Amino acid sequence: MNLLGEPEVTEEGEFVINIGPQHPSTHGVLHLKVWLDGETIKKVQPHLGYIHRSIEKMSESLSYRNFIYVTSRMDYISAHINNQACALTVEKGLQVEVPARAQVIRLLLAELTRLGSHLLWWGCTGLDLGAVTPFFYAFREREAILDVLEETCGARLTQNFMVPGGIMYDIHPNFQKRVKDVMVQVKSKLKEYDELLSGNVIFQGRVKGVGYLSPEDAISYGVTGPAARASGVSCDVRKWFPYDGYDKVQFEEVLDTGGDSYARYMVRMREMQQSIHIIEQLIDNIPEGEFQAKTKMVIKLPKGEFYQRVETARGELGVFIVSDGGSSPYRIKYRSPNFSNLCALSKMATGAKIGDLIAIMATLDLIIPDIDR
């Protein structure tokens, strides 16, 4: 039985393989049931739930300060942005004004996270397509970013720094200098990435024209983020619904019309440059002042429903809180980008080869714990 309750029928001559839950290129415990005809894919069916930790249910018994920490474990590559979304939702309920300094630092950390996430994705894409070397090159720059994040908030992977009302602590005195150094490094290495992978004939052959996603399909499946922008769907939350002062910085929404894996690849590569552009605008202009607004010790949201969306590295993350006036959410729902993006996989991969399926998954940049939550 599949998710929709339809029986799974295997016709004669069909070759069914289970990719995952333990597989080198699902990057986690995703289970894809693939119907094959020779090497050609007839149908893909994702099976979920292997890493379901009931984060939404858990959040109902945690206070408004504490539930934010759990969300770092959803999309663990962009933990800062998850935290930001939750903090923004709570702030919306409290109607607290976040100090300008906190806003700018939040933006900087979010963009650093996005940059680090895209670097990881670039390395993994190379790895999934059989080129091992890009992984090491990407990690060289990602390490530098992680070092900055570690110095700022103490953690390298599941960071917790954004709290309702601002940020937890003030930034480290070295922060500005180190970020500038990292930007110089990443900027110079982006050209190297293009030489190593983007321009490679084999790589282009593997991704061009593979896994086409039409704009209509992207919208109907709810695909967001770079995957949708590569199909020409303008959906950047940072532009459409600016939060934390994204309306005050200059950046371009990266769009492509190719719709194939190569377009998704190029959108992410160009987004890295936009992130660098945003960071460079802000790094010298961090205003002085408070880093956290005054909030009560025990936060209680007024009765009502609150929704906030942010743009993570993979797409639109929505946080929906229903409050009954108590100190913890009555009900909470996350709209995770990876779940919707995964739904389009079957559409994109049908008719492709097994190798293409891996390439499509790589360019969708799926993070499995975010799908199951």
Next chain:
Amino acid sequence: MKPLLEISFSSFAAQFDKWLNGVVSNSFIVLVAELVVTGVCLLAFLVLLCFFLGYMERKVAGFIEIRLGPNRVGPKGSFQIVADTVKLLFKEGITPSSSDKFLFHLAPVIVVTAAMLAVAPIAFASHFQVYDISIGVLYVSSVSSVAVIGILMAGWSSYNKYSLLGAMRSGAQIVSYELSVGLSLISIVILTGSLRISDIVMSQENGWWLFKGHIPILISFVIFLIASTAEINRAPFDLTEAEQELTGGYHTEYSGMKFAMFLLAEYINLFVVSAIAATIFLGGWMPFHLGHWHAFNSIMDWIPSSLWFMGKTLFIVFIIMQFRWTFPRLRIDQLLNLEWKYLLPISMVNTILVTVMAIMGWHF
């Protein structure tokens, strides 16, 4: 000028033969004993060579991937591969319960035997050759293609769908690329007029075929490098293993020593392919000579021929290793397109060009 150190294998072998005949009177026993001694020496050499190639691969990978590579076990990490081998020796050899046991155990033996047999006619130095068979080149290409049977056997008997997919891919891949490898070998055979490895090496006394043969031979050299990389299932043509797609392909179910045999076969194949390329295109053990520069030539002669051979072979090994660590993997249809739409037609035209060149005597 005489070479610094020249191992005269033939005179050594003749003396050994004489001594053994003096000790044992039965000539059949002498023959068997000689074959066993040669086999054991070759086996030891090949295992040591694979240790070295494994170490070299890790160091090359480390160099390309801006990391150090092995550097803990032994001097400069050189015993790392020994430690790995010991680990593989002590690992449990798991046999899947529903596999075809006989074929499952036989497959790695076939693969490794095919790889080792192909070493026989290779000339390691002047007069240093295990068996100078008259059909040397043909022998190597035919024996090495037996390996595909072992791979198909491994994939089929494992009772694993990934293994089966990997094996089917290898069937398509190796059989196709054999053609291009064969045609590039033939272009040299046309020029030399002999399939014997020693004849091919001697024909390059006044210059390597890569330099003597003009552009057609350059093309066949490049085609040989590409096609033979595909034939030995190395990245970017490692579709039969394809870790990211098939989790290991035909050897998914193998562990311990049986897995190590596949690994051994891979490195022996790498060596054989590079040695053949070095022999037929780069003059084998022939030193590098430059026209009438007698001083230069005599210095080149001074370098032992075994060093010349190993140097050229390892250079080609180095090139093939760089392929692996820089290129992404091809897709199965692209792989077959490359062979049937590009390499094979080019090789065919190239073979005709070489034939015309040989008839007209346009080469040096």
